[in-house]
Amino acid sequence: MEKKSKPPFYVTTPIYYVNGVPHIGHAYTTIIADTLSRFMKMNGRDVFFLTGTDEHGQKVEKAASENGLEPQAWADRVVVRFMDLARDLACEPDFFIRTTMELHEKGVQKLFLKLLDQGDIYKGEYKGWYCVPDESFLTEDVPLEKDGTKICPDCGRKAQVVSEETYFFRLSAYQQKLLDHYASHPQFVRPQSRMNEVTSFVRGGLKDLSITRTTVKWGIPVPGDPAHTIYVWFDALHNYVTGAGYDRDPAHFEKFWPASVQLIAKDILRFHAVFWPAFLLASGLPLPECVFCHGWWLKDEAKMSKSKGNVLDPYVLLKAMGPDPLRYFLLREVPIGLDGNFSHEAFIRRLNSDLANDLGNLVSRSLTMIRNYFNGTIPEPGPEEPADADIRKAFDETRDRAVAHYESYTLNKSLEEIWAFITAVNKYLADNAPWKLHKDPALRPRLARVLRTAAAALRGTAVLVAPVMPGSAQKIWEYLGEPGTVRDIRFEGLAFDSPGLGQAIRAPEPLFPRVDLQAFLAEETIPAKEPVMDEETQKSPEQPPATTGSSRTTETAEPPVKPLVTYEEFARMDLRVAHVIEAARVEKAKKLLRLKIDLGTEQRQIVAGVAETYSPEQLLGKKFIVIANLQPAVIRGVESQGMLLAAVSGEKAVIPFFEADVPAGAKVK
Numbered sequence: 001m002e003k004k005s006k007p008p009f010y011v012t013t014p015i016y017y018v019n020g021v022p023h024i025g026h027a028y029t030t031i032i033a034d035t036l037s038r039f040m041k042m043n044g045r046d047v048f049f050l051t052g053t054d055e056h057g058q059k060v061e062k063a064a065s066e067n068g069l070e071p072q073a074w075a076d077r078v079v080v081r082f083m084d085l086a087r088d089l090a091c092e093p094d095f096f097i098r099t100t101m102e103l104h105e106k107g108v109q110k111l112f113l114k115l116l117d118q119g120d121i122y123k124g125e126y127k128g129w130y131c132v133p134d135e136s137f138l139t140e141d142v143p144l145e146k147d148g149t150k151i152c153p154d155c156g157r158k159a160q161v162v163s164e165e166t167y168f169f170r171l172s173a174y175q176q177k178l179l180d181h182y183a184s185h186p187q188f189v190r191p192q193s194r195m196n197e198v199t200s201f202v203r204g205g206l207k208d209l210s211i212t213r214t215t216v217k218w219g220i221p222v223p224g225d226p227a228h229t230i231y232v233w234f235d236a237l238h239n240y241v242t243g244a245g246y247d248r249d250p251a252h253f254e255k256f257w258p259a260s261v262q263l264i265a266k267d268i269l270r271f272h273a274v275f276w277p278a279f280l281l282a283s284g285l286p287l288p289e290c291v292f293c294h295g296w297w298l299k300d301e302a303k304m305s306k307s308k309g310n311v312l313d314p315y316v317l318l319k320a321m322g323p324d325p326l327r328y329f330l331l332r333e334v335p336i337g338l339d340g341n342f343s344h345e346a347f348i349r350r351l352n353s354d355l356a357n358d359l360g361n362l363v364s365r366s367l368t369m370i371r372n373y374f375n376g377t378i379p380e381p382g383p384e385e386p387a388d389a390d391i392r393k394a395f396d397e398t399r400d401r402a403v404a405h406y407e408s409y410t411l412n413k414s415l416e417e418i419w420a421f422i423t424a425v426n427k428y429l430a431d432n433a434p435w436k437l438h439k440d441p442a443l444r445p446r447l448a449r450v451l452r453t454a455a456a457a458l459r460g461t462a463v464l465v466a467p468v469m470p471g472s473a474q475k476i477w478e479y480l481g482e483p484g485t486v487r488d489i490r491f492e493g494l495a496f497d498s499p500g501l502g503q504a505i506r507a508p509e510p511l512f513p514r515v516d517l518q519a520f521l522a523e524e525t526i527p528a529k530e531p532v533m534d535e536e537t538q539k540s541p542e543q544p545p546a547t548t549g550s551s552r553t554t555e556t557a558e559p560p561v562k563p564l565v566t567y568e569e570f571a572r573m574d575l576r577v578a579h580v581i582e583a584a585r586v587e588k589a590k591k592l593l594r595l596k597i598d599l600g601t602e603q604r605q606i607v608a609g610v611a612e613t614y615s616p617e618q619l620l621g622k623k624f625i626v627i628a629n630l631q632p633a634v635i636r637g638v639e640s641q642g643m644l645l646a647a648v649s650g651e652k653a654v655i656p657f658f659e660a661d662v663p664a665g666a667k668v669k
């Protein structure tokens with residue numbers, strides 16, 4: 001068997017909490033991981049890419065109970081969102097781990113017992129401050145506030161005192177070992193600024209860490225002492241080894257562990273750069289090569305987070321444009337370690353300039369000329385001139401630099417290099433003006449050389465951008481009439497090669513249609529494929545309008561009444577009486593209210609496009625009809641688990657309320 005010379009590559013994302021739906025921040029880490037995975041495969045390495053969900057702990061328990069569900073049922077519901085998002089972003093993890101999987105739970109229990117047996121875990125009493133939203137214990141140096149409470153230094157919210165019997169992990173024993181590791185592995189934490197932060201934190205001293213809870217039921221039980229559940233971080237961090245096959249698939253585990261790069265954002269740096277390597281040192285497992293900490297995507301200069309409610313729904317940006325522009329934008333706009341303030345304007349600007357203008361036009365101009373001037377086949381060229389040789393040389397240099405940047409995870413630099421090359425090719429075409437050469441039959445060999453050079457440049461560009469924009473790269477590949485898939489090409493040995501002589505070029509379609517910013521902003525809330533709701537009508541496109549009564553009064557040109565449905569079709573809808581128990585406006589959405597409704601057996605949140613007719617106060621305590629079995633949807637980043645019925649008349653949405661008393665949850669038929 002041929003022996004692979006390059007080492008395997010293992011990349012991870014954090015596993016995301018299922019206490020809310022995914023947003024751009026989650027999309028970002030997953031896109032980085034997928035891009036690295038695709039690049040490394042094209043660079044000849046065997047790759048394992050792991051992502052997943054963190055499903056235990058108080059936070060998830062709370063989200064589930066607020067939504068009237070058992071934690072597992074809640075996790076089962078939310079995990080689908082994360083899986084779908086990965087797919088819709090064209091991300092292809094090799095394994096999606098959930099911490100509620102048996103394979104993970106068993107691995108965690110085994111590791112817990114090992115550390116208990118060897119004395120790295122011991123039983124004691126914990127008294128101190130705990131931050132529920134962060135699932136984290138506060139260190140003693142956090143000062144008391146005037147009111148006697150403590151504020152979590154990570155998220156700024158109030159912590160609470162907990163006092164309970166607990167198992168401790170002997171973190172203090174690992175202080176020097178960690179410092180030694182940082183010193184001997186300067187790339188263990190990147191960028192350097194984060195390494196400095198971690199080193200000084202550890203130098204400040206480490207206290208033993210409480211790693212079990214008796215008050216949290218939703219967790220992996222401590223083997224032999226089920227009153228305790230394992231602290232969510234001890235549980236979650238080990239996904240990186242259980243997911244790779246620890247104690248389950250030794251061959252796979254040996255091959256891929258330790259991870260090559262573990263991607264995180266700075267919010268979870270301490271967990272990954274201090275606790276995690278300490279757990280691994282204790283278990284005798286090798287440490288990951290690198291914990292790479294990227295910055296935050298901010299919205300209005302604040303970190304996007306589910307608990308702050310300022311999250312951006314990735315589907316808004318995926319609509320109609322597919323994943324590639326979003327992947328490109330997120331990777332190009334900011335260097336990986338820095339924060340970026342997200343703006344739709346910047347997104348559309350890059351889409352129009354870098355993608356539609358620079359790359360899209362280059363593809364369509366070059367290929368259209370080959371089709372028009374040479375009947376769609378690559379022509380026999382005249383001799384190479386210095387300008388052609390410059391492009392060939394520029395490609396070789398671009399390839400080497402882009403590959404070096406991909407290898408060192410500086411993805412924005414890689415894209416900068418590739419776009420400098422695209423600009424050079426556009427200039428080459430402008431300087432050599434094939435449309436003018438075409439007019440003189442004597443210049444046909446020269447024309448052929450210029451278009452062949454352009455085709456070779458496109459071929460090379462398709463390969464170089466494939467890790468970031470897999471779909472568009474494959475399209476360019478196919479337009480060029482190249483066989484197979486671009487992802488099967490290897491960077492090593494990638495030459496500046498035009499498609500073969502006589503190879504048929506296909507008619508290109510516009511790769512990146514230009515987007516009008518104003519039009520885009522005006523309909524910003526309509527996601528593409530998922531359960532979709534429109535802010536105005538609050539209905540999905542496939543669903544009937546949310547009107548009741550006769551539609552004969554509508555002024556539109558629509559037929560007066562829709563085609564007949566059978567009773568069975570109607571009966572598939574579960575209509576219920578909903579009682580409004582909380583009502584608030586949705587920030588920055590003038591038409592939307594967020595309503596908490598009681599359905600008798602459970603409470604839910606719905607988002608309703610009625611804010612122009614009703615204030616939140618007017619709806620409190622009211623009862624109306626909702627469709628209770630409508631697929632949930634995200635509207636302006638807020639999840640809606642049902643839809644109320646209202647008559648729509650012009651700008652108004654008028655809700656029929658129940659006048660007689662009727663219990664919440666009663667069926668409507």
Ligand code: ME8
Nearest residue numbers: 014015016017025029054236237264265296297304
């Ligand atoms: O922390 N900008 O899960 P989580 C950039 N379950 N990245 C962001 C981001 C933003 N505004 N918001 C989130 C957890 N992320 C734990 C992890 S791992 C063993 C357990 C990304 O759902 C970023 O990768 O809060 C961040 O570290 C992660 O999502 C946090 O996801």
